[in-house]
Amino acid sequence: MSHSSPPPAKLAENIPQLMHHLWKPFLHDINATHFLTKEGYYYKYPKDTHRWSQPLRKKLLILDVDTRLDTGPGGIMNKTTLNSKGMTGRTAGMMNHYLYAMIHGYDYRFIRAPSYPNRHGTWVKVPMIREALKTHKIVVFLDADAIFMYPQLPFEWLMRLWNITDNTLVAMANDPNSPRNRDANGQVMQNTGFIIAQQSNRTQELFYDWEQCPTDIKYKGCKRWGKDWAHEQAAFSNHVRYDYNSTEEVRVIPCMDGNGAPYIGDKTCGGVFIRHHWFHKDYPIKDMHQLILDAF
Template sequence: MVLVLGGCVRSTKGTVLLVGAVFFVVAFIGLVFNHLDSWGLPASTKPASHRVNVVPGHPITPSTSNAPAPPLSPPFSESTAFQHIAELRQFYLKQLRKPSIRPDDKNYRPWGAFDWTLPENPRWTQRMGESLCIIDLDDRPFNESQQIFGPDVMTWDDARNVHGLSLGILNHWLYAKIHGYKYYYVAIDGYKDRRASWKKPSIMSKILREHDVCLYIDSDAIFHRLDLPLEWLLNYWQLYPESNSLAMAVDPDHEWNKDRFNRLYLNTGFIVAQNNPTTYNIFDAWQRCPDEGEPYPECTQFRLNAPGQPTDQGGFGTFVRYSFSESIRELPCMEANGYPESDEGCKGQFIRHLWTGKKDQIKIDVGEQVPGPFLEMFHEQFKEEMDTFYMTEKTLMRKGPKAATKKRPAENMGKGSAKGRWP
């Protein structure tokens, strides 16, 4: 059924009508067979109203029954169709894209291919739930048509105008929902004298205090393998709070990606932060880096973009990381940066960063994750649940992350749920 929907349904109204029709037919057939089963008849036997009683020496006469007629299915309506859309969302989250391994499973073999193996004695053995958080932040409104906060629902019917960076944001939120992590979107204010990306350390520092691990991810970067728990990756990369504070991926090997010491930058578009004292020292030094004076007087040159000169990434890579080298882990570019179509040698096996594919290639990657009507279904849910994750920078700084957002609504698990258990 999902294949049919993925290939045929485009508009929201079409989704509603077709989904409702399919479930109406399935429900009707189910009622018929349930009725047959209630008479104890095999599937090939005729219904009871057509049975006959055969008695030797007597004519054959039809039997009669006072059994009540089977209940009729409720009439189709858009309200019942939306009920089934909720069920389809749950099917996607709990079955189609559910976590495929435990945090401490020895091997990850997606679809039986490849073989990534954990080191001995993994630190993370249980799902972290909302003690792990995923952070989006931006000073752009993204409020036009076919954008994440726009007036309408994103749809593949208008694929040409679907906003690439908005798909990246939806990917982050969806990954958090699949694995039960806490998701935040922070609408930040801009600076007068430097690029808004310099807000990363102050925002992450504020949010991390209420969680064990938090990660920031650029809107043009995505979780490539939705089924893979982040806890497993923390074990794979050996990112543990007792020995690590921050982790970032190395950039592709080009001269323009190197600092003044000829060392490749760490890409600040994907940051994993552990809640320990050193992390806050790093964030403080990084935030003050472009200010006049100490701790890094020459860091002011990285306030704004220039050809071959990144901003917050340049300041971090040229100054901050050398002050805290023992606490910062470098992740392989092959695994946590880039994408295959870039031909840069960084394939983004786990985390893809589509630096030059943010308008087109990101649509293909996310489109394969949320095909057909699922884009509309989940974007609509994203907008409905905004008060559980969206906040302004001022509200965050005044209240803290949890107080600034509402508690996530309880999931409608349905019958036969395996909530709290691994598949």
């Protein structure tokens, strides 16, 4: 079928199938050995990386979690028709995640989590990811201000690039290397705005330890991270990861690939594949518009 041919009418009744149909001609081969970015960065697989050669489809979940329900103007849960020019940055971010899931046939969920007593709101992602792992092999969580920059790129391809193996429990990108972003041992913290988690009994143990960290039962001194910045991120980086310190178990994704953006001061954190707009919450709107224009 040529690109100009209209999609079959039956596909129009099913938005996920329609999105997959529209993007199918542009999808990057899951087994391709290299990828050239818009910025001119050339990525090639190392020879010894784990190969994810088959699509995971519904075994992979793209997950959004929040205690807030956006029903105001431009909100994703607004009952009026969504206007691309009036949507909020949070709506654009979640629409990017949902679109990415539809394109590749992954599962998608938005969970409105209950507020966490005596903890900062960002803590809710930890128990929600743990629960989602009971029904999915891979869970990919993103904050609403983090987006997929290349919708045509299968997530299996990225997992191979970052050498996510069968023994990997979680993977997160490093934060920029600055004193503010280091843990008590002087190691750069891993950013929890983008998390890859793989189901296993040991992964369940990790997320349980993480959720329980501020109780101070296992990890003394962790209570402060219930409310102090950087909340669950500081709890993981200062305490939990040191009990799961195998390189394979806790994989570090380069900051250049999975955190930050080109406009920040640290040029080693360019957000090439996952762009994270920490301080510009409206930027996902512009990125979402540009991704659609680039594709069609």
